[in-house]
Amino acid sequence: KQEVTQIPAALSVPEGENLVLNCSFTDSAIYNLQWFRQDPGKGLTSLLLIQSSQREQTSGRLNASLDKSSGRSTLYIAASQPGDSATYLCAVTTDSWGKLQFGAGTQVVVTP
Amino acid sequence: ETGVTQSPTHLIKTRGQQVTLRCSSQSGHNTVSWYQQALGQGPQFIFQYYREEENGRGNFPPRFSGLQFPNYSSELNVNALELDDSALYLCASWTGGEQFFGPGTRLTVL
Numbered sequence A: 001k002q003e004v005t006q007i008p009a010a011l012s013v014p015e016g017e018n019l020v021l022n023c024s025f026t027d028s029a030i031y032n033l034q035w036f037r038q039d040p041g042k043g044l045t046s047l048l049l050i051q052s053s054q055r056e057q058t059s060g061r062l063n064a065s066l067d068k069s070s071g072r073s074t075l076y077i078a079a080s081q082p083g084d085s086a087t088y089l090c091a092v093t094t095d096s097w098g099k100l101q102f103g104a105g106t107q108v109v110v111t112p
Numbered sequence B: 001e002t003g004v005t006q007s008p009t010h011l012i013k014t015r016g017q018q019v020t021l022r023c024s025s026q027s028g029h030n031t032v033s034w035y036q037q038a039l040g041q042g043p044q045f046i047f048q049y050y051r052e053e054e055n056g057r058g059n060f061p062p063r064f065s066g067l068q069f070p071n072y073s074s075e076l077n078v079n080a081l082e083l084d085d086s087a088l089y090l091c092a093s094w095t096g097g098e099q100f101f102g103p104g105t106r107l108t109v110l
Helices: none
Strands: A004-007 A010-014 A019-025 A032-038 A044-051 A056-059 A062-067 A072-077 A086-093 A100-102 A106-111 B005-007 B010-013 B019-024 B031-037 B044-050 B053-057 B064-068 B074-078 B087-094 B105-109
Touching: A004 A086, A010 A019, A019 A032, A019 A086, A019 A106, A032 A062, A032 A072, A044 A056, A044 A062, A044 A072, A072 A086, A100 B044, B005 B087, B010 B019, B019 B087, B019 B105, B031 B074, B044 B064, B074 B087
Parallel strands: A010 A106, B010 B105
Antiparallel strands: A004 A019, A019 A072, A032 A044, A032 A086, A056 A062, A062 A072, A086 A100, A086 A106, B005 B019, B019 B074, B031 B044, B031 B087, B044 B053, B064 B074, B087 B105
């Protein structure tokens, strides 16, 4: 059974510092991995999608890596800003129909 | 291209009642999934619909049921509400690749 874990559960950094968020999964047979952002009480905003054949994806200040063999993904956010404060969730799909299995998320606070 | 929308935004019900939540998928997306997110947890997969047929179900009882319509919009119905059904309900539309989520419906069961 696939399990997705995100550590730490919460993180506080000063503005300008780089953020490193970790995601691990127990079954390496994934189709893809997606990172999401969630503001309090809101829906999910897709940040990056990494296909199982890819090693990383980049979008602006965001970079996500994927190491399928070790069951890990890391989301890097460069030069953090207070607006980056949110909960970040990773999710994997283990079938071709895109059904997502989520971690519990990492709550990030960026202090000015 | 319109995004995923959900209605209502918030809902308060009492135990034993029934509720219907609605989702309009992103234009052209023929697959809709529903998720339940309890406070402080990641979303849990409820079920998925593809072209009006259920296409997979998570570990949820039969009192959670759904529909998808020809325009790919969808409903989630929950019967005999329990206190533990209080959660944020999210729908996601997909046609391969990236998934797009709606803003969610916050359901409170008293």
